Amino acid sequence: MFDWPTFLFSLPLLGKALLITLQTSLLGNAFGFVIAILISSMQLAKMPLLRRLGGSYIFIFRGVPLLVQLLVIYYLAPMFGLPNLSPMVAAVMALSLCSGAYIAEILRGGLMAIPSGQSEAAHLLGMSRPAILLRIELPQAVQSTLPSLVNELVLLIKASALVSVVGLADLTRVAQNLASSDYLFFQHYLVLAGIYCLINIPLTMFGRRLERHLERSLA
Amino acid sequence: MKKSNLLKHSLSYLAISLGTSFAASTASADLLEEVQERGVLNVGTEFHFAPFAYLDNGQQSGLNLELMERVAEELEVSINWIDLPWPSVLPGLEAGNYDFVAGPAMITQERKLRYNFTLPIADATVAILKRADDDSIQTPEDISGKAAGGGRGTAQLEQLKAFAAELPEPPTITEYVDYSQTYADLAAGRIDAVANSLPNIAYTATQRPMFEVVHPPFGQPAYFGYMARNDEESASLVEAINEVLLSMHEDGSLAELQTKWFGEPMDVPSEDFEPEI
Amino acid sequence: MTFDLSIITANAGAIWNAFLVTIYTWLAGSVLGLMAGLLIAALMLFGGRPLQLLLRVFIELVRGTPFLVILFLVYYGGPSFGLRLGAMTAGVLCIAFYSSVYFAEIFRSGFAAVPRGQLEAGECLGLGRLQLLWRVQLPQMLVLILPAIFNMLTILCKETAVLSIITVPELTAVLTGIGTRTFTFIETLLVLCIAYLLLIEITSRAGRWLEHRVGIYLQR
Numbered sequence: 087m088f089d090w091p092t093f094l095f096s097l098p099l100l101g102k103a104l105l106i107t108l109q110t111s112l113l114g115n116a117f118g119f120v121i122a123i124l125i126s127s128m129q130l131a132k133m134p135l136l137r138r139l140g141g142s143y144i145f146i147f148r149g150v151p152l153l154v155q156l157l158v159i160y161y162l163a164p165m166f167g168l169p170n171l172s173p174m175v176a177a178v179m180a181l182s183l184c185s186g187a188y189i190a191e192i193l194r195g196g197l198m199a200i201p202s203g204q205s206e207a208a209h210l211l212g213m214s215r216p217a218i219l220l221r222i223e224l225p226q227a228v229q230s231t232l233p234s235l236v237n238e239l240v241l242l243i244k245a246s247a248l249v250s251v252v253g254l255a256d257l258t259r260v261a262q263n264l265a266s267s268d269y270l271f272f273q274h275y276l277v278l279a280g281i282y283c284l285i286n287i288p289l290t291m292f293g294r295r296l297e298r299h300l301e302r303s304l305a
Numbered sequence: 306m307k308k309s310n311l312l313k314h315s316l317s318y319l320a321i322s323l324g325t326s327f328a329a330s331t332a333s334a335d336l337l338e339e340v341q342e343r344g345v346l347n348v349g350t351e352f353h354f355a356p357f358a359y360l361d362n363g364q365q366s367g368l369n370l371e372l373m374e375r376v377a378e379e380l381e382v383s384i385n386w387i388d389l390p391w392p393s394v395l396p397g398l399e400a401g402n403y404d405f406v407a408g409p410a411m412i413t414q415e416r417k418l419r420y421n422f423t424l425p426i427a428d429a430t431v432a433i434l435k436r437a438d439d440d441s442i443q444t445p446e447d448i449s450g451k452a453a454g455g456g457r458g459t460a461q462l463e464q465l466k467a468f469a470a471e472l473p474e475p476p477t478i479t480e481y482v483d484y485s486q487t488y489a490d491l492a493a494g495r496i497d498a499v500a501n502s503l504p505n506i507a508y509t510a511t512q513r514p515m516f517e518v519v520h521p522p523f524g525q526p527a528y529f530g531y532m533a534r535n536d537e538e539s540a541s542l543v544e545a546i547n548e549v550l551l552s553m554h555e556d557g558s559l560a561e562l563q564t565k566w567f568g569e570p571m572d573v574p575s576e577d578f579e580p581e582i
Numbered sequence: 583m584t585f586d587l588s589i590i591t592a593n594a595g596a597i598w599n600a601f602l603v604t605i606y607t608w609l610a611g612s613v614l615g616l617m618a619g620l621l622i623a624a625l626m627l628f629g630g631r632p633l634q635l636l637l638r639v640f641i642e643l644v645r646g647t648p649f650l651v652i653l654f655l656v657y658y659g660g661p662s663f664g665l666r667l668g669a670m671t672a673g674v675l676c677i678a679f680y681s682s683v684y685f686a687e688i689f690r691s692g693f694a695a696v697p698r699g700q701l702e703a704g705e706c707l708g709l710g711r712l713q714l715l716w717r718v719q720l721p722q723m724l725v726l727i728l729p730a731i732f733n734m735l736t737i738l739c740k741e742t743a744v745l746s747i748i749t750v751p752e753l754t755a756v757l758t759g760i761g762t763r764t765f766t767f768i769e770t771l772l773v774l775c776i777a778y779l780l781l782i783e784i785t786s787r788a789g790r791w792l793e794h795r796v797g798i799y800l801q802r
Contacts, residue, residue: 095362096363099363145779145783146775146779148736148782149736149778149779149782149783150740150774150775150778150779151740151741151742151743151744151754151778152740153743153744153746153754154743154754154771154774154775154778157393157396157758157771158771158775160393160396160397160400160402161396161397161399161400161767161768161771162400162768162771163400164400164401164402165400170347170401170402170403171400171402173387176402240645240646244646244647244648244649245648246648247648247649247650247651248650248744250389250390251389251390251393252389252393252397253349253387253388253389253393253397253402255388258648258650258651258654259388260363262654263352263353263360263363264360264363265654265658266353266360266483266485266486266488266489267359267360267361267362267363267485269489269492271489271654271658271659271661271662272655272658272659272660272662272663275651275654275655275658275659276655276659278651278654279643279646279647279651279652279655282646282647282648282651283642283643283646283647285646286645286646286647287642287643287646290642290645290646391762392758392759392761392762395762395765396761396762396767399765399767419765454749457755457758457759457762458758458759458761458762458763463763479669479749480749480751480755480759481749482746482747482749486658486749489658490749492661493658493661493666494661494666495661495666495668495669
């Protein structure tokens with residue numbers, strides 16, 4: 087039933103592809119976080135135009151399937167002066183833009199929970215608005231939303247299974263290629279699911295531990 | 306420690322690729338010159354189109370690889386292959402994400418208006434592949450009332466649709482992302498027939514005795530070619546590759562490659578021609 | 583690059599059918615997923631310890647796997663066990679399967695959020711275990727979890743796009759197919775984006791309206 091030689095042969099190939107998957111999702115998560123800081127602070131800004139822009143960003147990037155976003159970025163980026171987009175750059179761009187919208191929602195919740203007295207005090211001490219955001223509010227927001235942020239990383243690793251539509255040979259694509267060359271579909275996809283679980287389940291459990299820890303420290 | 310290295314490495318990689326993307330947009334207006342300066346020809350393809358491109362033990366194999374190796378040698382460049390699902394390949398070319406497509410693609414009148422094709426490299430006439438133990442299909446017309454499949458966005462699928470519409474009971478047609486998936490579903494019995502070009506299915510049938518080609522082909526005579534964007538910048542590149550193809554016609558190496566991958570040499574035009582479809 | 587929307591009107595019939603397929607796979611999958619999720623949550627609450635552990639493992643495994651990989655396992659891996667589902671059936675079942683564990687978690691947290699005092703009060707009034715579940719816990723829980731349910735529905739709506747990879751003729755498959763055939767990549771993608779944005783907006787509006795309605799009902 088399970089063909090061990092094939093499995094052992096496929097391991098190095100899958101290992102290499104796993105690095106691509108991790109690289110794409112970690113970079114996507116990192117850049118997404120930067121985008122999210124920008125978007126969430128826009129949403130909490132006083133200027134109505136900024137708030138609306140932030141809201142529209144989230145509306146669009148949460149409203150369109152990632153598969154479609156990947157295609158849009160791959161075909162449209164050259165119109166914005168980015169030809170010869172390598173698959174890795176296209177994939178990281180799409181994942182960052184998309185996760186940016188989700189992380190922004192998480193951060194916004196964290197930022198809103200911070201008592202306004204803090205920023206008023208800092209303001210009186212002469213700190214600028216960006217400095218207040220980056221040095222006082224953001225660290226607290228990140229700490230209080232860390233479990234959700236870890237959860238978001240898990241979702242992003244899973245979402246990265248679609249990046250092969252822009253030509254990136256990620257874990258899923260390599261397993262698909264292996265399966266179609268020897269027709270052992272079930273075996274290869276089972277191994278594929280196993281690898282994703284090996285990464286995602288410990289991450290999820292780590293997130294849950296963080297959450298319990300957080301609840302205890304708040305109680 | 307290791308993780309931060311990975312991140313650093315990835316960041317610099319991203320910065321470099323972003324940098325080169327910007328650099329490319331400001332480079333010269335001649336694609337051949339640009340490619341030779343770069344030393345790399347970026348080629349879009351799809352690894353699910355045996356025997357042109359497929360994976361053998363995880364490594365790219367097939368006629369595309371060997372033919373383009375010769376091209377690379379003559380142009381003194383190396384080749385960077387980018388494997389995409391077929392529906393993404395042509396939009397990616399138009400968007401400028403690579404210089405050239407060594408798919409290959411069937412040369413049709415419509416596509417010829419849109420892209421700059423090289424000289425033909427193989428016959429592309431469409432035929433039917435069936436399960437060897439399925440006696441109910443003896444001629445292409447026998448797919449009437451059955452289930453057939455083809456690749457989404459391929460000219461082969463369009464030929465199948467046109468053919469199916471003429472049959473007494475048009476078969477149901479399923480569109481797949483790639484041909485590997487159509488063969489898998491033919492083997493699984495979800496469909497009874499796959500429509501693809503003769504060299505593809507003839508090769509597949511020799512690799513997997515569970516399949517059999519239905520003769521004769523039902524499609525119009527057609528040819529496979531490689532392609533570039535239909536703009537002035539790309540003209541020199543296509544010309545240079547055509548020269549290589551002509552020299553391969555002359556020294557017999559094209560016929561050799563065809564014999565290796567299709568079992569026999571193919572009679573393909575060595576000058577510009579008007580496709581019938 | 584040219585921009586030509588006539589290709590959309592010329593293919594309006596095919597696009598409409600694809601839209602219906604998207605709606606069908608999404609809603610049928612979600613309804614089945616909701617029912618399965620409720621069942622899993624109930625089993626986790628009332629089942630014995632071993633069953634709970636088993637379900638826990640099941641939930642973690644499904645949550646750890648990308649939707650596309652589940653689709654591949656069922657659609658392409660299935661035939662090696664004689665499980666030969668059609669693409670549409672496989673799509674609906676996979677959406678149900680995938681969403682059931684998320685819905686189960688939502689139901690479970692909903693049950694947990696109903697104050698214990700109410701259950702004790704119900705018990706004092708002589709209500710049985712099932713009656714308590716049906717009359718006290720379920721209605722309250724439904725109100726609490728409504729936002730989470732609708733959020734999950736919008737996620738599932740977007741997941742249906744992935745079904746294009748296993749040949750289900752839904753919006754993404756049909757529009758990208760038209761795009762490649764007629765070289766109108768930009769136009770078809772634009773229509774695709776608008777269609778999904780509309781669906782998602784309608785869904786979240788419906789969710790907010792329902793929350794509001796139920797809120798009023800509760801206040802009475």
